[in-house]
Amino acid sequence: MKFQAPKGTRDFFPREMAWRNHLIDAWRRVSIRNGFEQVDGPIFESLDLYKVKSGEGIVNELFHFEDRGERELAIRPEFTPTLARMVAERAGALPKPIKWFCTPNLCRAERPQRGRLREFWQWNVDILGLETPVADAECIFTAVDLLSELGLRPEHVRVKISHRRTVRHILAKMGVPEEGMTGAFDLLDRRDKLTTEEFTTGATKLGLDADRVARFDQICRLKYGVGKLDQMRDQIGVDEEMADLAALDAELRAFGIAPWCEYDLGIVRGLAYYTGTVFEVHETSGALRALAGGGRYDQLIEIFGGPSTPAVGFGMGDVVLSNVLMDKGLMPEDVSPRPDVYVFAATEGGAAGLSATVADLRRAGLHTRFSYKASRSVGKLIKEASASRARFAVILDDHSAHGRVSLKNLDSGEQHVVSVEELLKLVAAK
Amino acid sequence: MKFQAPKGTRDFFPREMAWRNHLIDAWRRVSIRNGFEQVDGPIFESLDLYKVKSGEGIVNELFHFEDRGERELAIRPEFTPTLARMVAERAGALPKPIKWFCTPNLCRAERPQRGRLREFWQWNVDILGLETPVADAECIFTAVDLLSELGLRPEHVRVKISHRRTVRHILAKMGVPEEGMTGAFDLLDRRDKLTTEEFTTGATKLGLDADRVARFDQICRLKYGVGKLDQMRDQIGVDEEMADLAALDAELRAFGIAPWCEYDLGIVRGLAYYTGTVFEVHETSGALRALAGGGRYDQLIEIFGGPSTPAVGFGMGDVVLSNVLMDKGLMPEDVSPRPDVYVFAATEGGAAGLSATVADLRRAGLHTRFSYKASRSVGKLIKEASASRARFAVILDDHSAHGRVSLKNLDSGEQHVVSVEELLKLVAAK
Numbered sequence: 001m002k003f004q005a006p007k008g009t010r011d012f013f014p015r016e017m018a019w020r021n022h023l024i025d026a027w028r029r030v031s032i033r034n035g036f037e038q039v040d041g042p043i044f045e046s047l048d049l050y051k052v053k054s055g056e057g058i059v060n061e062l063f064h065f066e067d068r069g070e071r072e073l074a075i076r077p078e079f080t081p082t083l084a085r086m087v088a089e090r091a092g093a094l095p096k097p098i099k100w101f102c103t104p105n106l107c108r109a110e111r112p113q114r115g116r117l118r119e120f121w122q123w124n125v126d127i128l129g130l131e132t133p134v135a136d137a138e139c140i141f142t143a144v145d146l147l148s149e150l151g152l153r154p155e156h157v158r159v160k161i162s163h164r165r166t167v168r169h170i171l172a173k174m175g176v177p178e179e180g181m182t183g184a185f186d187l188l189d190r191r192d193k194l195t196t197e198e199f200t201t202g203a204t205k206l207g208l209d210a211d212r213v214a215r216f217d218q219i220c221r222l223k224y225g226v227g228k229l230d231q232m233r234d235q236i237g238v239d240e241e242m243a244d245l246a247a248l249d250a251e252l253r254a255f256g257i258a259p260w261c262e263y264d265l266g267i268v269r270g271l272a273y274y275t276g277t278v279f280e281v282h283e284t285s286g287a288l289r290a291l292a293g294g295g296r297y298d299q300l301i302e303i304f305g306g307p308s309t310p311a312v313g314f315g316m317g318d319v320v321l322s323n324v325l326m327d328k329g330l331m332p333e334d335v336s337p338r339p340d341v342y343v344f345a346a347t348e349g350g351a352a353g354l355s356a357t358v359a360d361l362r363r364a365g366l367h368t369r370f371s372y373k374a375s376r377s378v379g380k381l382i383k384e385a386s387a388s389r390a391r392f393a394v395i396l397d398d399h400s401a402h403g404r405v406s407l408k409n410l411d412s413g414e415q416h417v418v419s420v421e422e423l424l425k426l427v428a429a430k
Numbered sequence: 431m432k433f434q435a436p437k438g439t440r441d442f443f444p445r446e447m448a449w450r451n452h453l454i455d456a457w458r459r460v461s462i463r464n465g466f467e468q469v470d471g472p473i474f475e476s477l478d479l480y481k482v483k484s485g486e487g488i489v490n491e492l493f494h495f496e497d498r499g500e501r502e503l504a505i506r507p508e509f510t511p512t513l514a515r516m517v518a519e520r521a522g523a524l525p526k527p528i529k530w531f532c533t534p535n536l537c538r539a540e541r542p543q544r545g546r547l548r549e550f551w552q553w554n555v556d557i558l559g560l561e562t563p564v565a566d567a568e569c570i571f572t573a574v575d576l577l578s579e580l581g582l583r584p585e586h587v588r589v590k591i592s593h594r595r596t597v598r599h600i601l602a603k604m605g606v607p608e609e610g611m612t613g614a615f616d617l618l619d620r621r622d623k624l625t626t627e628e629f630t631t632g633a634t635k636l637g638l639d640a641d642r643v644a645r646f647d648q649i650c651r652l653k654y655g656v657g658k659l660d661q662m663r664d665q666i667g668v669d670e671e672m673a674d675l676a677a678l679d680a681e682l683r684a685f686g687i688a689p690w691c692e693y694d695l696g697i698v699r700g701l702a703y704y705t706g707t708v709f710e711v712h713e714t715s716g717a718l719r720a721l722a723g724g725g726r727y728d729q730l731i732e733i734f735g736g737p738s739t740p741a742v743g744f745g746m747g748d749v750v751l752s753n754v755l756m757d758k759g760l761m762p763e764d765v766s767p768r769p770d771v772y773v774f775a776a777t778e779g780g781a782a783g784l785s786a787t788v789a790d791l792r793r794a795g796l797h798t799r800f801s802y803k804a805s806r807s808v809g810k811l812i813k814e815a816s817a818s819r820a821r822f823a824v825i826l827d828d829h830s831a832h833g834r835v836s837l838k839n840l841d842s843g844e845q846h847v848v849s850v851e852e853l854l855k856l857v858a859a860k
Contacts, residue, residue: 003518040447
């Protein structure tokens with residue numbers, strides 16, 4: 001009887017787990033230094049919770065089931081509905097701004113492919129209760145701080161930013177009627193996947209003439225650096241329509257992340273609930289899926305029964321991020337913790353004190369391994385100790401009953417006879 | 431539209447999350463210093479994987495569902511089947527002993543009650559590939575090391591230990607036939623829940639006469655300290671039957687954990703797959719469910735298609751552990767991370783440099799918060815900084831454009847004007 005991990009899921013053997021921890025520890029470390037507090041919710045929620053935000057269509061993408069009380073439940077495919085539920089429940093009692101992060105595993109019943117699995121981990125970072133673009137910039141800074149922490153640089157990744165209200169103003173000025181906005185955003189979003197003919201047909205349906213279709217097509221592709229909005233003004237021929245993007249621009253420059261960011265009016269984010277800033281992090285070659293995506297969603301908490309609450313946030317998955325780090329050679333070869341000491345007995349007399357010495361060292365907080373083979377030669381045991389990557393070998397012999405052990409620095413080769421107390425000090429100091 | 435967390439699950443707001451992290455960080459820290467490597471598997475597995483170990487009866491206790499390919503899947507109710515599957519898959523390639531830990535969330539479709547929820551976290555610690563009682567003792571030491579790390583002492587909790595082979599020998603010598611062993615273990619396991627009459631009826635059915643029923647009843651209740659097996663020998667009138675327990679006893683003493691442990695022949699562990707040592711951790715009053723349970727399971731890896739592999743391990747859940755720590759006043763009041771600095775602007779000129787200073791401090795790794803309110807008085811802002819529990823306030827004013835800021839130690843009240851570089855050094859040093 002042989003079993004395998006279910007389709008689209010992963011087993012994390014120690015090496016893969018160390019890589020996962022490398023990402024999740026960085027997510028947590030960067031979140032905390034940026035002033036976010038960690039939260040979490042249940043692995044499954046009412047199926048209805050997901051329909052509120054995404055409609056009935058979401059059900060096919062979920063792993064759902066009934067409990068014995070015939071409640072319809074689903075494994076969480078994203079964290080935002082849980083966050084909205086939690087904020088709605090306690091909105092009055094929570095000091096503002098609410099700055100939360102979490103690192104949940106999420107499941108989606110979709111076809112597994114490169115960058116997309118059925119179970120994955122996602123970093124979620126959200127600021128609620130602030131409507132100023134400081135919050136938008138702080139979220140983007142936090143994403144950049146993480147990318148930088150993992151060794152990525154502006155030449156590897158780019159935060160592509162747009163603003164729904166700005167784009168809406170530009171489209172309206174270009175002649176897109178209010179009722180055509182959803183269709184226009186959809187065209188923007190899918191421009192790269194459409195032929196010129198398909199795009200032209202779509203844009204014409206919105207009521208645009210040939211000139212304006214061409215201008216719309218141009219807008220989909222325009223990119224500008226942070227601090228270069230004057231170029232956009234000139235090229236698109238707009239001015240006060242860009243006020244929202246201009247306010248964000250000032251904050252992005254203040255946070256010092258201009259080199260990581262660019263404006264790309266083709267960034268829309270499929271999800272209908274974004275109301276302002278939207279952004280995605282992409283590998284610069286553009287070959288992979290987005291590493292992260294987010295934006296402002298000022299109306300969502302109300303939909304979940306809470307008070308009107310401005311909100312901005314993003315999610316970053318572990319799968320594409322891992323792929324990028326691997327591709328760039330930035331996933332450390334060995335991120336598993338290095339033992340402080342490796343203990344073994346060189347004589348029968350030493351073996352009698354092995355477990356007690358190991359227990360003392362571990363209780364003192366040292367990462368301690370030991371040889372389970374009593375009968376090997378000292379040379380072989382030293383090799384075993386080195387293979388474990390320990391910093392020190394602790395060798396017990398007939399003197400150990402009197403509290404003396406040999407301490408060998410496995411990096412330098414130095415060896416001393418020390419007491420157990422000296423040993424603790426020496427190892428802790430290095 | 432208002433939603434709640436599903437029955438038997440928990441929301442983790444920042445305070446509850448900090449408590450959960452307090453446990454899970456300790457699990458991880460103690461595991462690593464005891465030489466275990468972290469692993470994990472998928473949140474759901476084939477439903478069949480759980481039937482292998484536990485039979486069809488398990489299905490009612492699981493949250494199970496079908497994917498679009500009509501595969502039957504279930505959210506994991508325990509980690510051991512995943513562990514067995516992973517070890518069976520790579521058994522040949524993994525260096526022995528295999529020492530793994532994990533901290534998965536698990537789900538069981540049972541009625542929620544004190545100490546038992548539908549979603550919980552469980553620390554799993556396992557050693558595979560060693561048949562000597564050193565491994566059993568090392569697992570028990572690791573459990574004790576964790577309890578001690580969280581502030582518990584032998585007066586709070588006790589590791590209750592038995593050995594299935596020893597008990598089997600004692601029962602056989604007392605006259606329990608081979609085919610009655612399962613029934614006898616079941617009686618042992620349930621003794622506390624049965625009336626004397628029910629117990630006598632059950633024991634008589636095993637073929638025991640009145641004398642032996644009384645002796646069996648006595649055995650269910652006997653408890654002995656580690657190092658006190660001679661008392662057990664005298665009272666039960668057995669000797670070589672106790673060889674397995676005696677070998678374990680020597681190791682428990684060597685690891686220095688005798689005060690935490692006692693032998694209790696009434697400890698059986700319901701699960702049929704244990705083959706040797708079994709143990710549970712209980713709060714000393716005995717009022718609560720077990721905090722942890724485990725033992726030796728030398729035949730399980732074979733059942734999952736792997737090679738014959740000796741194995742010992744345990745699981746410890748977060749729910750009873752949290753209850754015990756709360757009851758004993760050992761759950762720290764505030765375990766959320768303390769900010770290093772709280773930055774605010776005292777003047778308009780200072781406000782211009784706020785985001786840049788915050789960005790610099792965070793990039794340098796300092797946990798940095800800042801005031802989103804520009805227009806408050808310095809006194810109010812200092813109060814805001816103190817309320818955040820930050821160690822230092824960083825105050826920006828008109829001189830900050832020239833790189834000078836005021837640094838106020840919020841614990842001591844001391845205040846200096848420093849450069850941003852000095853600031854980084856000072857805060858990092860404290």
